[in-house]
Amino acid sequence: MDHSRPALRVFVLHHAGGSHLLYRDWPAELPITWDVRLLDAPGHGHLLDLPLITDVGRLADYFLRRIMPEATCPYALFGHSMGAALTYEITRRIVDQGLPSPVWVGVSAQPAPRSAERVSEDREELSDAELRTRLRQMGGTPDEVLDDADLWSMFAPIIRADLGMAANWRPATDAGPLPVALSAYAGGDDHSASPLLMKGWEEHTEHFLGLRVFDGGHFYFADDPRPLLRQITQDATTALAALDATRSG
Secondary structure (H helix, E strand, O other), X not given: OOOOOOOEEEEEEOOOOOOHHHHOOHHHHXXXXXXXXXXXXXXXXXXXXXXXXXXXXXXXXXXXXXXXXXXXXXXXXXXXXXXXXXXXXXXHHHHHXXXXXXXXXXXXXXXXXXXXXXXXXXXXXXXXXXXHHHHHHHOOOOHHHHHOHHHHHHHHHHHHHHHHHHHOOOOXXXXXXXXXXXXXXXXXXXXXXXXXXXXXXXHHEEEEEEEEEEOOOOOOOOOOOHHHHHHHXXXXXXXXXXXXXXXXX
């Protein structure tokens, strides 16, 4: 066994207006044999000095160029909210271009493409006070950003740009199901990506591993990510085992 080669390399894509910071504890909670990569979009986190990309397709292309050179072992993608839309678009490009496919993808808190009941909110029209109230209700944005005028003035344009990009996401409606194992995750009290909307992901994969519903709202894992990470571990391990069985068979 090659101990220098991870059993799985997991790329985590963050939510609108966020960064790797909300997910910073994940690598320590996931299996030690996994290599967990927390990605930042340009203009976010470690890449705060880079210009924003404000189109989901172009941002998916950006991440694809960075992920594929690292796809040298079994790998997986997980995305939350806007990150889930990116996860889908990246995987769609990988499949369409005949590139090495991920073993597993996880999508969280993002209604499925073609969902008849998809919720779309134009948060760009909200005033600063209304937007801050909405973000505080949803969770996931540090109180320091919402309460400090200087930090808010720095991050508000980023948040608005991301929310506008996510609201304008229009995935191809004629694409077939992905030949990749996929799990969907939802907060039971999430009104923007309810379990009913998340169930729609089943039609977008040939290998649906199930819808997992957790207590909480849009950021159901923010206070304690361990229940979600245990389920991610189980689902990705199931997909890895299926791949190994196919190869040995």
